[in-house]
Amino acid sequence: MYDSATRRHALAHLAAGRSLNSVSRATGISRAALRSWRDHGIEPVSRGASPLRTDGAAYPYLLGLYLGDGHISGNARGVYALRIACGTAWPGLIDACETAIRAVRPGGAVFRVPQQGCVQVTSTSKQWPVVFPQHGPGRKHERAIALEEWQQEAVAAHPWDFVRGLVHSDGCRVTNWTERTVSGFRKRYEYPRYFFTNTSADIRRLFTDALDLVGVSWTESRRRGPARNVSVARREAVALMDLHVGPKY
Known part of the structure; x- marks a missing residue:
């Protein structure tokens, strides 16, 4: 030992x-x-406890959720709480988040803490800062965010799960529409697209790098304020996203 x-x-x-x-x-x-x-994690595992797992598809998905809507806080005993904020409008997302946490931290307790408009899906462990080394003081967009080499390998092994986690946190699937005159008649055309919105340029880059990895074309545009949108709008790209990601539910 x-x-x-x-x-x-x-x-x-x-x-x-x-x-x-x-x-x-x-x-x-x-x-x-x-x-x-x-x-x-580096802490010796006590008898009956299970180490955190980063070797499956659940970890890249949970990493995406954490980078978008998660944070970690610790106490004086060195125990850390991972909290992922999930909107109450999407109960399926809350279930998926809890499932991912249980897969990464087998045998650990997971709590759902209701708040206005969201549920904080929470789990405690001394190892959370080790498996999420992006944890640090201040807001994520105010500091550099980069993946460790082993995290890059995990994302490369399960890129769609990482994309899905990011979309399920700071993304959405919407339906846009337009009208055109065809043979003298006005026709309404609807087309779906995906958006991912984040203030951190580093986190947006992690998202677009993953999209490049799976062959999904994208564009970026500015919203009001410092945040930017990453848009997936081409028909074949949306079809891929629908196949592997889908809307929140």
Whole structure:
């Protein structure tokens, strides 16, 4: 067993960009142990508890929800609460969020805390800042947001789940319409499109990088204030989004 200081020291080397092989040779710690700390947290797991899992589709989805509508707060005992705000208009989203949290934190308790217009889906763990290293002081759009190498690998393995999580947090599917005169008659045409709106340029870039990865074309435009919209409007791109993401429900 390694103490917490040793684990933090090893994880700091990984966070600085060194490979598993390099850190293993320098410290004498096995690659398996290093990978486990990187993926599931550095705190020793107590008997009967389960480590957090980042190796499935649930984690990229939960990561998308966290980057959009989530935050982490800690207490003096080093226990952190992950809270994802889900609008009460979409009960299916609340269920999907809870399911994802339970998959990432198997065996842990999940609470639904009602607030005006939303439900805070909440779970506590000492490991949340490790699996969500984007946690930090201040608002997300006021600091740099980038994925660690292992998070990039998780997103690359399940890109649609990441896209779906971002859309389910700060995105929407809408139906626009227009009228045209055809053979002397006015006809109404409706067409669906997806929007993702976020103030953070870094988070928007993570979204558009994932769209590029799955072959979905997009455009970006400014709204009022600092936020920008990422729009998916081409018919074939919307069809892909409908197949893999769909509207909130």
